[in-house]
Amino acid sequence: MRQLRIPLVIVIGLALGLxxxxxxxxxxxxTEFVNATPAYLAPAYQQDYARLVAAGYAMDGDLAAAxxxxxxxxxxxxxxxxxxxxxxxxxxxxxxxxxxxxNLAAAVGINSPVMTPYLNQPPEGAP
Amino acid sequence: MSxxxxxxxxxxxxxxxxxxxxxxxxxxxxLGLVVGLSAGLYYSWVVDPVVYINAGPSRLSEAxxxxxxxxxxxxxAADGDWPQAQQRLAALEDPNLAGxxxxxxxxxxxxxxxxxxxxxxxxLAQQLxxxxxxxxxxxxxxxxxxxxTLASPLFLPTPEPLSTLxxxxxxxxxxxxxxxxxxxxxxxxxxxxQLCDLDGAPRIEVITQDVALNDVPGTAxxxxxxxxxxxxxxxxxxxxxxGYGDFTMSPDVSYAVALAEGSPEVSGLRVEKCADGxxxxxxxxxxxxxxTPGRDNGD
Numbered sequence: 321m322r323q324l325r326i327p328l329v330i331v332i333g334l335a336l337g338l339x340x341x342x343x344x345x346x347x348x349x350x351t352e353f354v355n356a357t358p359a360y361l362a363p364a365y366q367q368d369y370a371r372l373v374a375a376g377y378a379m380d381g382d383l384a385a386a387x388x389x390x391x392x393x394x395x396x397x398x399x400x401x402x403x404x405x406x407x408x409x410x411x412x413x414x415x416x417x418x419x420x421x422x423n424l425a426a427a428v429g430i431n432s433p434v435m436t437p438y439l440n441q442p443p444e445g446a447p
Numbered sequence: 448m449s450x451x452x453x454x455x456x457x458x459x460x461x462x463x464x465x466x467x468x469x470x471x472x473x474x475x476x477x478l479g480l481v482v483g484l485s486a487g488l489y490y491s492w493v494v495d496p497v498v499y500i501n502a503g504p505s506r507l508s509e510a511x512x513x514x515x516x517x518x519x520x521x522x523x524a525a526d527g528d529w530p531q532a533q534q535r536l537a538a539l540e541d542p543n544l545a546g547x548x549x550x551x552x553x554x555x556x557x558x559x560x561x562x563x564x565x566x567x568x569x570x571l572a573q574q575l576x577x578x579x580x581x582x583x584x585x586x587x588x589x590x591x592x593x594x595x596t597l598a599s600p601l602f603l604p605t606p607e608p609l610s611t612l613x614x615x616x617x618x619x620x621x622x623x624x625x626x627x628x629x630x631x632x633x634x635x636x637x638x639x640x641q642l643c644d645l646d647g648a649p650r651i652e653v654i655t656q657d658v659a660l661n662d663v664p665g666t667a668x669x670x671x672x673x674x675x676x677x678x679x680x681x682x683x684x685x686x687x688x689x690g691y692g693d694f695t696m697s698p699d700v701s702y703a704v705a706l707a708e709g710s711p712e713v714s715g716l717r718v719e720k721c722a723d724g725x726x727x728x729x730x731x732x733x734x735x736x737x738x739t740p741g742r743d744n745g746d
Contacts, residue, residue: 330475334479337486
């Protein structure tokens with residue numbers, strides 16, 4: 321009887337231990353997540369980051385730096401910029417910000433008819 | 448004796464029991480628990496850890512945080528929207544945000560970043576209440592810069608009383624004073640602070656730096672006092688910095704310090720008591736100005 325009981329006890333112990341370990345590792349004390357790139361930001365923060373990149377481009381006209389920053393948002397960096405820009409236009413948000421977004425979008429090759437009315441001011445720092 | 452012998456009989460007849468037969472049921476359970484726990488932790492921490500998406504800026508790497516702060520400074524410079532800049536910076540969850548922005552500004556200064564970028568970062572740091580040489584130099588208004596005592600009367604001719612200038616109104620009724628030449632200094636005073644952590648006699652410490660706040664050795668420093676003067680050079684105590692030089696003070700003597708290449712004169716420097724009762728000296732930091740006038744030559 322003891323011969324049969326021991327493996328059963330071991331299996332129960334293993335199962336309990338494994339469950340406890342997963343609970344601790346995934347829920348209670350998950351791996352500290354640091355050193356992220358902007359690609360891991362929540363959508364709202366990604367959109368805000370795209371606005372910041374556009375403002376930065378408006379200030380210094382450094383397209384290469386702006387493109388690098390957009391790439392930091394991951395594969396859909398330009399898609400985020402496009403979405404933010406169109407959203408800003410459709411909601412008629414702050415016009416200077418719309419112009420910043422449109423200028424950056426145009427510079428990276430995004431084209432949309434909604435951009436046309438805002439495409440008349442080059443960035444301040446552009447050569 | 449006999450009882451003990453009877454107990455030992457099974458072992459002596461059947462041989463020693465294997466170790467696993469000597470482990471109790473609770474022992475096996477505990478063993479399984481420990482092995483399972485270890486395996487679970489290894490799997491959840493190493494093999495397949497939780498990867499968060501939807502992170503906030505506080506999870507960004509240091510390099511990306513720096514980039515984020517720089518972009519916030521650019522955006523703030525563009526729209527002047529301080530509440531929005533504050534909200535964005537708050538997402539970094541940095542308890543020492545002013546210090547972080549100030550450190551970033553200083554790193555930009557050392558890396559010879561464009562003046563516009565320095566100005567934007569300095570403005571942000573200033574709004575956050577950061578104090579430092581770089582903020583004092585590049586922020587829109589010189590904040591945190593102690594008011595120096597300039598142009599000590601000790602070295603200037605005694606101004607004539609106003610009454611002697613207006614004594615002949617008939618001749619100078621419409622006269623205007625000729626424009627006074629504006630003195631152009633090679634160095635500006637960055638900071639002036641009392642020294643209370645002295646390990647010797649009270650002294651005047653002078654530190655000379657260039658535009659990028661790097662130490663400048665070999666700068667002649669003039670020290671004057673009533674009845675005497677002296678000069679020393681920076682850079683002769685490299686263990687304290689290439690731009691460092693000092694001068695031992697005597698009690699009850701008022702000193703005035705200026706750089707031979709041209710700088711505002713800081714006067715009224717005396718040995719003063721520190722909070723702990725010890726005699727304190729002074730530390731003056733001078734920064735070399737660029738040759739071109741103004742700060743925006745790189746825009």
